[in-house]
Amino acid sequence: MNFKFADRVDDLKASFIREVLKSTGKGGAIPLAAGNPSPDAFPSKDIHQIAAKILIESPAAALQYGVTEGYMPLREALRKDCNIRDDEDIIIVSGAQQGIDLAVKALCNEGEKIVCENPSFLGALSCFRANMLEITGVSLTPDGMDINELEQILKNTDIKALYIIPNFQNPTGITTSEEKRRQIYDLACKYDFIIIEDDPYAELRYTGRNIPSIKTLDADGRVIFCGSFSKTLSPGLRVGYVRANKEILQKMVILKQSSDVHTSLLSQMICHEFMTDYNFAAHKSELRALYSKKMTVMLQHLSKVFGNKVEINAPSGGLFVWVKLPAGTDAVKFCRAALDKGAAAVPSVPFLVHGDENIQAIRLNFSTPSEDDLRKGIDILGAAL
Amino acid sequence: MNFKFADRVDDLKASFIREVLKSTGKGGAIPLAAGNPSPDAFPSKDIHQIAAKILIESPAAALQYGVTEGYMPLREALRKDCNIRDDEDIIIVSGAQQGIDLAVKALCNEGEKIVCENPSFLGALSCFRANMLEITGVSLTPDGMDINELEQILKNTDIKALYIIPNFQNPTGITTSEEKRRQIYDLACKYDFIIIEDDPYAELRYTGRNIPSIKTLDADGRVIFCGSFSKTLSPGLRVGYVRANKEILQKMVILKQSSDVHTSLLSQMICHEFMTDYNFAAHKSELRALYSKKMTVMLQHLSKVFGNKVEINAPSGGLFVWVKLPAGTDAVKFCRAALDKGAAAVPSVPFLVHGDENIQAIRLNFSTPSEDDLRKGIDILGAAL
Secondary structure, three states: OOOOOOHHHHOOHHHHHHHHHHHHOOOOOEEOOOOOOOHHHOOHHHHHHHHHHHHHHOHHHHHOOOOOOOOHHHHHHHHHHHOOOOOEEEEEEOOHHHHHHHHHHHHOOOOOEEEEEEOOOHHHHHHHHHOOOEEEEEEEEOOEEOHHHHHHHHHHOOEEEEEEOOOOOOOOOOOOOHHHHHHHHHHHHHOOOEEEEEOOOOOOEOOOOOOOOHHHHOOOOOEEEEEEOOOOOOOOOOOEEEEEEHHHHHHHHHHHHOOOOOOOHHHHHHHHHHHHHOOHHHHHHHHHHHHHHHHHHHHHHHHHHHOOOOEEEOOOEOOEEEEEOOOOOOHHHHHHHHHHHOEEOEEOHHHOOOOOOOOOEEEEEOOOOOHHHHHHHHHHHHHHO | OOOOOOHHHHOOHHHHHHHHHHHHOOOOOEEOOOOOOOHHHOOHHHHHHHHHHHHHHOHHHHHOOOOOOOOHHHHHHHHHHHOOOOOEEEEEEOOHHHHHHHHHHHHOOOOOEEEEEEOOOHHHHHHHHHOOOEEEEEEEEOOEEOHHHHHHHHHHOOEEEEEEOOOOOOOOOOOOOHHHHHHHHHHHHHHOOEEEEEOOOOOOEOOOOOOOOHHHHOOOOOEEEEEEOOOOOOOOOOOEEEEEEHHHHHHHHHHHHOOOOOOOHHHHHHHHHHHHHOOHHHHHHHHHHHHHHHHHHHHHHHHHHHOOOOEEEOOOEOOEEEEEOOOOOOHHHHHHHHHHHOEEOEEOHHHOOOOOOOOOEEEEEOOOOOHHHHHHHHHHHHHHO
16 A cells, blocks of 8 residues: 655654664764663562552553543642643653643644754654644753843744743753743743643753742743653653643643553552652752762863863753854764764754754763763763864 | 644644543542453463563563564564565554554655545544544445445545554544445455554454454555553553564654654563463453453344344454444434433544544443443433433
C-alpha cells in the first residue's frame, strides 16, 4: 500500500532531528549529549520499598483503572505544595512533555502562532510542529528573552501562546530574571496570550536565590505551569503535573482521556509516597550537591581546555552547559568529529526554531557522565576543535 | 481572562458524555456501568514479586529515560507471540487507546472521514472527535457490520480509515464473523483505506472458536492492530501495543515522542516479566473461567427477570452484555431510574456516532460486580423498567 500520511507528520524535519540525536547516542561514546539524570541519583531502595508497600497493601488501587485527572492523594499533596488558588487546580500528566502537548492542543488550532525562546527545548518544538503551529523564536540574552524583540513580534502578529523555560533553560542554561518574568507576564496581559511555563529543573538550583515562577504573578489565570518528577525522582516513571485555571484543565482532561486515559497509577502512587512519606527535601538536596559538583568539574575543565576560544554559558542550575563555538565552526560537523573520537554532544541545530539560524553551538550535559568521563569527554571535544 | 479554546475542544459533546458516565458511577450503586476488570482478577502477588525483582536487580533500567518505541525485551516477546512479518513491527503504547489516537493522528487530517461500527467504543469516538474527523457509523447485525451499508458508504464517500473491534465489541458484545472480516479487508483494498483493528478482548473468549484477526489477512500492510494488557493483566499500568507496517509506526513514534515520550518503563518491565517468566497462559485461562461464570449468571438472571421484554445480545466473550429496551423506553431515563434505585448501567447515547440515533439500549458489565451483586443489580433494573 502507498500510505498517505496526515500533513502533521508528512514533514521530514522531525525525523531528521531524531536521526541527529540517534547518531550522537551510538557506541561507547562519552554521553555529553543526553539529558538523563545520573544513574546514581535514583533513590532505588526507597522506590523498591514503596512499590512493595503499594502492591501488598493496595494492589487493586494501583492496578485498576483510575480517573484521568490523576491519583487524588498526589494531586492533593501537590495542591498543598503549590499553595494553589480557588480558580486553579492540578492534574497529573505522563511527564511535563504531555502537559505541553495537551496545553497547545486545548488552546491552539492548526496554523495558530506560538512564540518561544530560540533556541528552545527540542521536545516542545517537535510538539508545536506536530500540532502544526507557526513558531516564532525570540533571541536570548543572558537574563532571558530579548524583550524588545518579543514586543516587536507581538505588535505585528496575533500570538496565541508563549512557551518558556524560565529556569536553567534547555538547551542554553539561561535563567529568566525576575524583572523579565514580570515584563513577559505584563505583555501577556497587554496582548492577551497564554503563557506555558515549563519548569522541570526548578529544584536543581546550585547557586543564587530562587526566583518566583511566572505562575506566582498570574492574576487572571493565563499561565499554564508544567512541573515534573522526571528530574527529581525518575523520568522512567513518566509523571508530571499541570497547574492551571480549572477551565483550561477541563479541556486538557478531555484530550488526555482520549489519548492515554490516565497516567500509570503505580507510577503516580510511587511519586505520592515518596513525596509525602519519605524525605523528598533531603533527596533533592543530595541531587543538588551531586550535580553542582559535576557542573563545577565541567566548567573548570572546559575553561582549562578551551580558554577563550569558545563562549561558555555558566548556568546557576539544571543539567546543561551551552558552548558557543568559534566563528566559522560548523556545530554539526564538530559534533560528528567529536563522536568519531569518542564523545557525544548535541549541536545547536535541533534546538533552533527554523533549523538554519546561524547559531553554532553545542549543548553539554553534566549529570549523566562520571567526573572522570566529564574530563575525558571535554578533552576529546578540545581535540576535535 | 476570557479563554478562547481550540475548535477541537470547543464542542461540548465530550463533556456531556463524561457527565453521563460520572452520574452512573456515583454513590454505592452496583457497578454494572464500568468496563473494569474484576478486582479479584489481578495477579497482585506475582506483580509484587516482579516489581521487587526489577527494582532490586535493575533499578536504573526501570527509572531512567527509555526509547519511545518501547522496552526492547517486551517488543521482542510480542513480536514472537504475534509471529510478525518483515515489513511489520511492534511498538509499545500507553494503552490501546493511545494506539488508536496515534494511528488517526498519523493518518488523518482534520475533516477527513472515518467509518466505524455504530454503536462503538466511547473512547474511540471521543478520540475521533478530538481529532476533528468526520465519523460515519455502520449498523451492526449479529455477525458484525452491515456490509451492504458499508459498501454504499464507500461508494459515495472518500474514507481514510475504518475502525473496528472485531471480538466481543464494546458496547454490543458482537463478534465479526470470519467471512465479514475477509469482506471488510477486501473492501479496504478495493477502496484503499486503512483498518484500525482494536482487539483488547481477544483473550477473553468463553465459547466457540477463536477467529483469526483481520491483521492475519493483511497482505499489503493496511491494518493497524492495537492490543492491550489492560484486560489480561492490569489497566492501571497503562500498557498496550501496536502491530503495524514499519512506515506507519515510524510516524506514530514521532507523535508519541512529542506526547508522553515513552510508556512507563516500570509498567513495561512488569508486563514483560509476567509475559515471559510467569504463567500468563494459566492466568488468562483463570480469567476466562472467572468471567465466563459471571457472564452466565448475568445472562440467566437477565432472562429470568426480563423474559422476552427486552432483547439480550449474548456474547461469546469480552466484558459486556447489550440489552435493547422495549419500544418506547428512553434509555437515559431508564438508567437514571435504575441509578436512583441503586444500580448503575450505561445508556446507549454515549456509544452512538451522532448521539441522537433511536437505539434505546443499555450496556451491562459483568466482570466488576460479585455474582450476588450481578443478581441484585439485575433485579433493580427489572424494577426500574
